[in-house]
Structure formats: structure tokens, C-alpha cells
Amino acid sequence: xxxxxxxxxxxxxxxxxxxxxxxxxAATSEYFLTVDELNAKGADVLDRNLRVSGAVIGExxxxxAQTLTLSFEVAHVPAEQALIEDEGGLAEALHQAVIxxxxxxxxxxxxxxxxxxxRHEAQAxxxxxxxxxxxxxxxxxxxxxPTKYEEAVPEQSASx
Amino acid sequence: xxxxxxxxxxxxxxxxxxxxxxxxLYGEFNKIPAMVESARRAMLLTWPLLTLxxxxxxxxxxxxxxxxxxxxxxxxxxxxTYLKVTAWWGGQAGSLLFWSWLMSxxxxxxxxxxxxxxxxxxxxxxxxxxxxxxxFIGMNLFFENPFRQFYxxxxxxxxxxxxxxxxxxxxTPADGQGLNPLLRHPGMIIHPPMLYLGFxxxxxxxxxxxxxxxxxxxxxxxIRLTRRWTLWAWLFLxxxxxxxxxxxxxxxxxxxxxxxxxxxxxxxxxxLTGTAFLHSVMIQEKRGMFKHWNMLLVILTYDLVxxxxxxxxxxxxxxxxxxxxxxxxxLFFAFIGITxxxxxxxxxxxxxxxxxxxxxxxLLSREALFLLNNLLFMSILVVCFWGVIYPLISxxxxxxxxxxxxxxxxxxxxxxxxxxxxxxxxxxxSAWGHSTLKTLGRAIWIPAFGAVIVTAALFVTYxxxxxxxxxFFLVALVILVTIYEYGRGAYARSxxxxxxxxxxFWNLTGRNRRRYGGYIIHLSMMLMAIGILGIELFxxxxxxxxxxxxxxxxxxxxxxxxxxxxxxxPGAGVNHTRAVVEVYDKNGNLLxxxxxxxxxxxxxxxxxxxxxxxxxLKDEVYVLLIDWExxxxxxxxxxxxVNPLVNWxxxxxxxxxxxxxIAAWPDKDPERVTVRDGKRVPQASAAD
Numbered sequence: 001x002x003x004x005x006x007x008x009x010x011x012x013x014x015x016x017x018x019x020x021x022x023x024x025x026a027a028t029s030e031y032f033l034t035v036d037e038l039n040a041k042g043a044d045v046l047d048r049n050l051r052v053s054g055a056v057i058g059e060x061x062x063x064x065a066q067t068l069t070l071s072f073e074v075a076h077v078p079a080e081q082a083l084i085e086d087e088g089g090l091a092e093a094l095h096q097a098v099i100x101x102x103x104x105x106x107x108x109x110x111x112x113x114x115x116x117x118x119r120h121e122a123q124a125x126x127x128x129x130x131x132x133x134x135x136x137x138x139x140x141x142x143x144x145x146p147t148k149y150e151e152a153v154p155e156q157s158a159s160x
Numbered sequence: 161x162x163x164x165x166x167x168x169x170x171x172x173x174x175x176x177x178x179x180x181x182x183x184x185l186y187g188e189f190n191k192i193p194a195m196v197e198s199a200r201r202a203m204l205l206t207w208p209l210l211t212l213x214x215x216x217x218x219x220x221x222x223x224x225x226x227x228x229x230x231x232x233x234x235x236x237x238x239x240x241t242y243l244k245v246t247a248w249w250g251g252q253a254g255s256l257l258f259w260s261w262l263m264s265x266x267x268x269x270x271x272x273x274x275x276x277x278x279x280x281x282x283x284x285x286x287x288x289x290x291x292x293x294x295x296f297i298g299m300n301l302f303f304e305n306p307f308r309q310f311y312x313x314x315x316x317x318x319x320x321x322x323x324x325x326x327x328x329x330x331x332t333p334a335d336g337q338g339l340n341p342l343l344r345h346p347g348m349i350i351h352p353p354m355l356y357l358g359f360x361x362x363x364x365x366x367x368x369x370x371x372x373x374x375x376x377x378x379x380x381x382x383i384r385l386t387r388r389w390t391l392w393a394w395l396f397l398x399x400x401x402x403x404x405x406x407x408x409x410x411x412x413x414x415x416x417x418x419x420x421x422x423x424x425x426x427x428x429x430x431x432l433t434g435t436a437f438l439h440s441v442m443i444q445e446k447r448g449m450f451k452h453w454n455m456l457l458v459i460l461t462y463d464l465v466x467x468x469x470x471x472x473x474x475x476x477x478x479x480x481x482x483x484x485x486x487x488x489x490x491l492f493f494a495f496i497g498i499t500x501x502x503x504x505x506x507x508x509x510x511x512x513x514x515x516x517x518x519x520x521x522x523l524l525s526r527e528a529l530f531l532l533n534n535l536l537f538m539s540i541l542v543v544c545f546w547g548v549i550y551p552l553i554s555x556x557x558x559x560x561x562x563x564x565x566x567x568x569x570x571x572x573x574x575x576x577x578x579x580x581x582x583x584x585x586x587x588x589x590s591a592w593g594h595s596t597l598k599t600l601g602r603a604i605w606i607p608a609f610g611a612v613i614v615t616a617a618l619f620v621t622y623x624x625x626x627x628x629x630x631x632f633f634l635v636a637l638v639i640l641v642t643i644y645e646y647g648r649g650a651y652a653r654s655x656x657x658x659x660x661x662x663x664x665f666w667n668l669t670g671r672n673r674r675r676y677g678g679y680i681i682h683l684s685m686m687l688m689a690i691g692i693l694g695i696e697l698f699x700x701x702x703x704x705x706x707x708x709x710x711x712x713x714x715x716x717x718x719x720x721x722x723x724x725x726x727x728x729x730p731g732a733g734v735n736h737t738r739a740v741v742e743v744y745d746k747n748g749n750l751l752x753x754x755x756x757x758x759x760x761x762x763x764x765x766x767x768x769x770x771x772x773x774x775x776x777l778k779d780e781v782y783v784l785l786i787d788w789e790x791x792x793x794x795x796x797x798x799x800x801x802v803n804p805l806v807n808w809x810x811x812x813x814x815x816x817x818x819x820x821x822i823a824a825w826p827d828k829d830p831e832r833v834t835v836r837d838g839k840r841v842p843q844a845s846a847a848d
Contacts, residue, residue, distance in 0.1 A: 005523055006520065006523070006528075009523065010535075013532075013535055013539070016575075017539040017542065017543075017576075020539075020543070020571075020572045020575060020576070021542070021543055021546055021572055023571075024543075024564075024567075024568045024571040024572035025546075025550065025564060025568060027567075027568075027571065028564055028565065028567040028568040028571065029550070029554075029562045029563065029564050029568070030562065030563050030564070030565065031560065031561070031562055031563075032551055032561035032562060032563045033561075051563050051565075063787070065705065065786055065787030065795075065797040066705050066795070066797065068703055068786065068797070068799065079561065112414075112799075113413055113414075113769065113784055113786050113799050114786070114787075116342065116413070116766060116767045116768050116769055117342070117766070119765070119766075127565060140565070
């Protein structure tokens with residue numbers, strides 16, 4: 001009988017863990033979309049938790065320090081690794097996204113301190129909800145600046 | 161020129177590690193001890209070689225050799241020398257070299273020990289360590305060469321090459337890009353080396369485990385040999401994690417220390433399996449059980465270490481840790497796959513040799529509770545792993561990338577952590593072999609009663625939050641059980657030996673350092689738990705734009721704005737803007753001045769927000785300078801957090817260091833002690 005109680009105990013733990021993972025996933029998962037995908041889905045994803053990634057357009061960054069309200073626009077960046085590689089790496093893909101006026105854009109509003117890494121051609125990954133007005137209300141903002149770390153070539157090469 | 165030399169040295173180190181793999185295998189199979197010795201010496205040669213390569217890289221970094229791409233990327237003229245040295249691990253290529261350098265140092269240390277009793281392990285330890293080393297040096301040589309230099313070809317194109325292309329000249333930029341200022345924090349300077357020390361030192365127990373499996377000497381000798389390595393590895397890994405948290409808390413300005421970022425989780429996962437391993441090896445030593453399990457844990461830890469290095473160095477998952485994509489991802493993945501499959505195949509091959517020597521009978525016995533502890537750590541691991549790979553899985557099966565964030569991890573691991581705390585309270589009181597509810601109840605009722613009183617007192621004076629009360633009850637239970645156990649031992653010793661109680665405490669700890677070091681670690685974890693409960697459940701925040709003399713109130717504190725000033729520091733290439741605020745308690749007593757700051761780095765065009773922090777054991781007032789009016793300082797905006805109890809987290813981590821050092825400190829005469837401990841002498845043949 002001693003084996004049985006360990007087996008039963010094991011199954012109870014396994015069941016509890018599976019339940020924890022399943023219920024937490026169901027309750028907290030977020031679609032991870034590009035700007036194009038978000039536009040395609042539109043009204044279907046209103047009031048859902050979403051995560052969207054795009055390239056920050058520097059000149060659209062506005063910050064109201066009185067209310068800590070930050071707004072900026074991001075341009076569509078492909079999500080697939082292969083497409084990013086095709087464009088010449090993440091830094092180049094972000095650069096392409098920002099200079100291409102035909103790319104879909106999304107306005108983001110975020111309330112909080114302005115992140116130090118927010119700048120032109122950074123990759124922004126925002127978590128939040130899409131409002132009915134088409135503005136994305138972010139409650140979390142992650143930023144990546146790949147140019148600062150990798151694939152850098154001196155300025156001179158670009159100017160010649 | 162000198163960079164080319166560095167590349168050459170790397171190449172020689174790579175060949176030496178390859179040679180040591182081949183020579184060790186050849187010597188082992190053909191029973192030629194001289195070949196194994198030759199392999200050992202080749203292994204020993206890698207460290208001086210890599211030290212030379214690293215020295216060259218550091219020389220290039222310190223002396224502004226911007227024609228080297230890596231130097232150009234991570235340093236600039238404005239940076240002080242110590243930052244130029246630490247920029248070594250500020251980018252991908254350099255950190256891989258740093259990994260290899262540590263790996264060869266540890267492998268050399270191991271091969272220098274006395275091998276008399278364990279001669280048969282030696283070739284295999286060399287093979288495992290050298291294969292790992294060759295893999296990492298290879299990454300540097302073929303994909304992430306830190307010595308690549310800029311060359312300008314005749315059509316004026318500039319690019320980085322390992323070898324000078326035809327018809328080109330060396331191109332030297334005037335200044336480098338500079339290390340991201342966010343990485344210029346002391347926590348960030350020692351966080352990666354600590355983490356890497358932890359990562360790399362876990363390779364050693366793995367190498368011994370593989371040697372034990374291959375040679376069939378599967379008793380607990382390999383565990384005894386690597387026990388201290390594992391503890392030191394665990395210490396460094398833990399310290400790395402805590403320092404990373406402290407860095408985030410001080411630098412990222414969101415008033416938190418842990419964001420369940422994939423890269424953080426990648427460093428956390430080997431910690432989980434490593435912690436489970438530290439616990440379950442005790443069962444193998446004491447009871448001869450869990451042998452398969454321990455092998456599996458050490459293999460998992462090793463591959464999670466590689467996976468962690470891979471995750472931080474590839475672009476598969478989005479993360480605030482901004483190391484970009486690179487070609488090395490698939491190779492890491494292949495390496496992990498091969499080592500995992502080989503290792504697990506070895507366990508299956510040696511399955512019968514690893515049979516348990518005793519049966520588990522009682523659900524409340526110490527070994528059963530340790531098993532439960534292991535299952536809980538593994539469950540947390542599964543939650544973390546699921547969270548990290550869920551975007552990839554969902555994309556594979558539904559074509560739609562779905563992610564999970566911090567709420568997922570908090571929700572899924574919360575109950576598991578709580579159960580772990582409960583176990584921490586019960587397990588030290590249960591007996592090996594057999595325990596019943598009755599014997600346990602008799603031991604636990606005094607501490608449990610104390611914990612109820614503490615919880616009731618907190619309910620009246622501090623909080624009515626149910627989660628907090630459950631948490632504080634468990635923390636109080638563990639602390640009281642631990643102190644009770646410790647005190648009982650010391651009391652018994654002081655009676656029997658006629659020592660005063662403090663001497664008895666000291667000697668008791670010295671006599672069984674592993675056990676009492678472990679208790680101190682448990683206590684330190686509880687202090688950390690107090691801090692985590694405090695900041696997670698009770699953090700409050702506010703913000704406002706203030707004129708000079710105005711103030712903000714939060715959680716009983718008054719923050720009064722005094723002044724702001726802005727100035728350039730041309731030598732360092734930084735502009736500082738610093739505000740002065742006064743903090744008062746609710747009775748109007750001045751607690752101190754804070755100086756929240758915003759620095760602007762000209763070389764990287766990057767601002768950096770540095771909070772003003774007023775620390776106490778009860779709360780921490782954490783003030784961020786958000787924005788200011790440059791000319792007429794009438795409207796300066798602040799964001800203020802009050803983080804209750806958070807400093808217990810940092811205090812706990814200091815006590816943690818003490819605990820691990822007590823547990824891991826070398827014995828005076830390890831061989832003799834091992835023999836004395838080792839009542840169950842090696843019994844590989846009797847195992848089945």
C-alpha cells in the first residue's frame with residue numbers, strides 16, 4: 001500500500017500544477033501582434049490584453065510632465081526573424097520601418113515616468129488594450145535599442 | 161596587429177581544448193596514462209592562453225583601439241578606465257570570451273587537485289570540460305570574434321572583418337559608441353560576472369556526474385567530490401540574481417526588482433534545479449535514494465546554464481535585455497540537444513546501477529518531504545519554462561503569437577512558493593525514515609503557536625490583507641522552527657559540554673556546518689520573503705508637479721521640494737540635473753534629504769534616471785525626478801514610491817552569503833572528513 005499513497009500524492013501534485021498553469025495561462029495570456037496584425041483584427045480585439053511591438057518614431061514622442069502622460073507612434077516591424085534578417089538585422093529593420101511613410105502606424109498612450117530608453121528607432125513592446133478610438137493604451141512599456149549593442153558600423157560609413 | 165595576435169591566441173586555445181578531448185579519449189580507450197596526462201596538460205594550457213587573449217582584449221579596450229569593432233561598440237573616450245575594463249562583458253563577443261576564460265580557470269582548478277582515489281574520473285572530466293570549453297571558444301572564433309577590425313575598401317565601404325580584405329586599409333573611428341549608461345551601475349558591473357561564475361561552476365558537478373555514469377562508479381563519490389563546487393556555484397548564481405535585482409531597482413526606475421523577463425527567468429531556471437539538487441543530494445548521501453533523480457537534476461542544471469547563456473545571447477524572445485539577434489542561436493540549441501540526449505541516454509544505460517538502496521515508506525519522513533521539495537522546485541521550473549516558450553508553442557500550433565507576462569508567473573508560482581515555505585517549516589523537524597503526524601505535531605506545536613501569535617499581532621497592528629497574513633504566518637513559522645531547532649541543539653550542547661550558550665552555538669555550527677549553514681540560509685530566505693511580501697503587496701505610489709516649497713504626501717510621509725540644479729561634467733561627458741527634496745515622517749520630523757537625479761550622457765545620447773532612496777527597515781521612500789523647468793524652477797515633477805519592508809530583501813541576501821559561506825567553507829582536512837562521514841563506503845557493485 002505504501003507505493004499507492006506516493007502514487008496518489010504524485011498525481012495530486014501533478015494535477016495541481018497542471019491546473020495552476022492552465023488556469024493562469026487562460027487568465028493572463030496576451031496576443032503578441034505586429035501593427036499590421038492589430039489593424040487587421042481591429043474591433044475583434046478591443047478590450048483584450050494585447051502586446052504589440054513596433055519601431056518608435058522619434059518626432060511623435062510627446063510628454064506631458066504635469067500628468068505624466070506619454071504619447072508616441074510606432075511603425076510596423078515584421079515579427080518573423082527571417083524577414084528581419086532579410087532587412088539586415090533588427091537595427092536596420094527598425095530604421096526601414098521608421099523612414100517608410102507607407103508603413104502602418106499606431107499611436108500609443110502611456111501614463112508614467114518616461115523610460116530612459118525611449119528614443120527614435122527603438123523597438124517598443126507595449127502591453128495594454130486597444131481603445132475604440134484606435135489609440136493603444138499601454139500599461140507596460142519595454143524598449144530595446146539594438147543599435148547600442150550590436151551590428152554597429154561607424155557613422156562615417158553611412159555618410160559616404 | 162595586436163588584435164590579429166589575440167585572434168591567433170584564441171585559435172591556439174581552441175586547438176588545445178580540442179586536443180585535450182581527443183587525447184583524453186584516446187588515452188582512456190587505449191589505456192595509455194601518458195595520453196591522459198597529456199590531455200590534462202593541454203587543458204591546463206588553455207587558461208594561460210585565454211588569459212592572454214582576454215588581456216589583449218582588455219588592453220585594446222583600455223587604450224581606445226576603436227579600429228576593433230568590439231571596442232568601438234562598448235567603450236568611448238569619456239569612460240573611466242575601470243568601466244573600459246568591465247566593458248569586457250558589456251557585449252556579446254566579450255562575454256563569450258569571459259565565459260570561456262572562467263570555464264578554463266575552473267577546469268584547470270579541478271584538474272590540479274589530487275586524483276589518487278579518483279583516477280578513473282579524470283579523463284572523462286577532462287572530456288566534458290574541454291568539449292564545453294571548445295564549444296564556447298569556437299563560438300568566439302567563428303561567429304563572435306571580439307578581435308574583428310574595421311577595414312575600408314577602395315570603394316569607401318567600411319565593414320568589420322577578421323582578416324584584412326584585399327586592397328583595404330585599417331579604419332579607426334575617432335571615438336567609440338560607449339557603454340550604455342544603464343549598464344554603468346556598480347550592480348551591473350558585478351552582476352554578469354557573478355552570474356557567469358555561477359553558470360560556469362555548475363559545469364564541474366555535471367562533468368563529474370558524467371564521469372560517474374560513463375565509468376559506472378555511480379555511488380555517491382561524485383557527489384561528495386563536487387559538493388562544495390555546487391555550493392559555490394549556487395552562491396555565485398544566487399548573488400548574480402540578487403545583484404541583477406538590485407540593479408533593476410536602482411536603475412530602471414519602476415520601483416521594482418524583478419520583472420519576470422525571459423532573460424531573468426533564463427538565469428533563474430538553473431537556480432531552481434540547482435537548489436533542488438542541493439537538497440536531494442543529501443538524500444542520496446544519507447539514504448542511498450534518488451540516484452537517477454540527482455543525475456537528471458545535474459544534467460538539467462547544466463543544460464539550463466547553456467540555455468540561459470543562449471537566451472541572453474540570441475533574439476528568440478523579446479526582452480528588456482537588449483542583446484541583439486545573432487547567428488549563434490541554432491548552434492547553442494544543437495549543443496544543448498546533443499548534450500541532453502547523450503546524458504539522458506547514459507542514465508538509461510546505467511539505470512540498474514542507480515537503483516535506490518532503501519525504500520521510502522513514510523509520507524512524513526524527511527526523505528519524502530525532500531522529495532516534495534524537489535517536486536515543488538521542478539513545478540516552478542515547469543511554470544517558468546512554459547511561460548518562456550509559450551509564445552513559440554502558440555505560434556507553432558495556432559499561427560498566433562500569444563505571450564504571458566508577470567501576472568501569469570505570480571499567479572502560477574504563488575501557491576507553489578507558499579507550499580515550499582510550509583515545507584521549510586516542517587521538514588527540519590521530521591525524522592529520516594519514519595515520521596508520523598503525532599511525532600511531528602509534538603515537535604511543531606510550540607513554533608506554530610508562536611507563529612499564530614505573531615500573525616494575530618500583525619492582523620491587529622499592520623495589515624488585514626489575507627495573502628499577506630498567510631505569507632507572514634508561514635515566514636514566522638519557518639523562522640521560529642529554525643530558531644527552535646537551532647536553539648535546542650545549542651542548549652543540548654551547552655548542557656552536555658558545559659559550554660555557555662554562545663560558545664555552544666558557535667561550536668554547534670562549526671561541527672555540522674552544512675546543516676546549520678543551511679538553517680541560516682533558510683532564515684535569510686525568510687528575511688527576503690518579508691521584503692518580497694512587503695513590496696509586492698503594499699507598494700504605493702503617487703506623483704505630482706511641485707513648486708519650490710510645495711510637498712506631496714504618501715503613506716504618512718511628506719516629501720518637500722527644495723531645489724533643482726543642472727550642470728555639465730565635461731570630463732565624463734555627462735550633464736547632471738539634481739533635485740533636493742526633504743522627507744518628513746507623519747509627526748513632522750525631518751528624516752533626511754534625497755537627491756533624485758537625471759543624468760544625460762552625450763556619447764550615447766541617453767538619459768538615465770537615478771532615484772533618491774531613503775531606506776529604513778520599515779519602508780523605503782523612493783523618489784524619481786521626472787521633469788523640470790530649466791530656467792524658472794517652478795514646476796518640477798516627481799514620482800514617489802513607498803516600498804514597505806523592501807530592505808529586508810537586501811539584508812536577507814547578505815545573511816544568505818554568510819549562510820552559504822558557512823556551509824561551503826573547506827574543511828581542514830577534506831579527505832579525512834570524507835572518510836569519517838562516509839560510513840556507507842562506496843558500493844557500486846552492491847548497489848543492485
